[in-house]
Amino acid sequence: MSGDDVKQPGPIRVRVALSALVMVALTGGCSSGGDYDAVKHPCASADGTVLHADIDGDGRADTVTDSGRDSHEVRVTFGGGKTLAPNDLAPKGEEIGSASTFGDFDGDGHIDMALVAGAQDDSDDPLERTGRVQQIRFGPLHHDLSGEATERIRFREDLFNEGLRASDTNHDKTAELSVFQTGGDGQVNRLPVRMSDRTPTAGEQPLSEGYDKAHWFKRYEPGWADFGTCGGD
Numbered sequence: 001m002s003g004d005d006v007k008q009p010g011p012i013r014v015r016v017a018l019s020a021l022v023m024v025a026l027t028g029g030c031s032s033g034g035d036y037d038a039v040k041h042p043c044a045s046a047d048g049t050v051l052h053a054d055i056d057g058d059g060r061a062d063t064v065t066d067s068g069r070d071s072h073e074v075r076v077t078f079g080g081g082k083t084l085a086p087n088d089l090a091p092k093g094e095e096i097g098s099a100s101t102f103g104d105f106d107g108d109g110h111i112d113m114a115l116v117a118g119a120q121d122d123s124d125d126p127l128e129r130t131g132r133v134q135q136i137r138f139g140p141l142h143h144d145l146s147g148e149a150t151e152r153i154r155f156r157e158d159l160f161n162e163g164l165r166a167s168d169t170n171h172d173k174t175a176e177l178s179v180f181q182t183g184g185d186g187q188v189n190r191l192p193v194r195m196s197d198r199t200p201t202a203g204e205q206p207l208s209e210g211y212d213k214a215h216w217f218k219r220y221e222p223g224w225a226d227f228g229t230c231g232g233d
Ligand SMILES: [Ca+2]
Pocket: 053, 054, 055, 056, 057, 058, 059, 060, 061, 062, 078, 079
């Protein structure tokens, strides 16, 4: 379990198998792609800002939105209608910045959630920060966004993390997680996260990809659309 300073409510699972099957049959499991079944095959909107998948494992398609694609204003809406903001799970404070994203990072077929938070930089120099959260919660996720297990992401350097991006550039149905970590001089560095079973490690290789801090989320294009767009559109 993670040592992060973050709420870890107890598990509350609701499984309504029969009604879920009926709902999937009625909706097709994906709001934007006709009869494409997002429960079996997570899919995204063409612009990569909306992910349709079964987050809680109840057989109904759920929706994750990241309208700015910067992982800062993420919303999860379960098939039953409940909506949560994952970044609200981060510790509170004026200087705290947080980011979250979703993908099947361990390849077990269940969508997982990555969450990072810490005190933001107040200068253009990378500084180590306290009060951080850097974790992956493994799905299926409960309706409070707790997971069946949580693992801390290991970093080479304990710097502020500007954002996250989940993608599947090699189309192997396992999501790759990237962390965009402050690098000074107005830059962020992209740190690929390597998974060893469920142990995530970020940025083991020498860093070579730098992005402009204000625009990394537009200039690093891969994202949820890599998972396939709903209905093939
Ligand atoms: Ca669901």
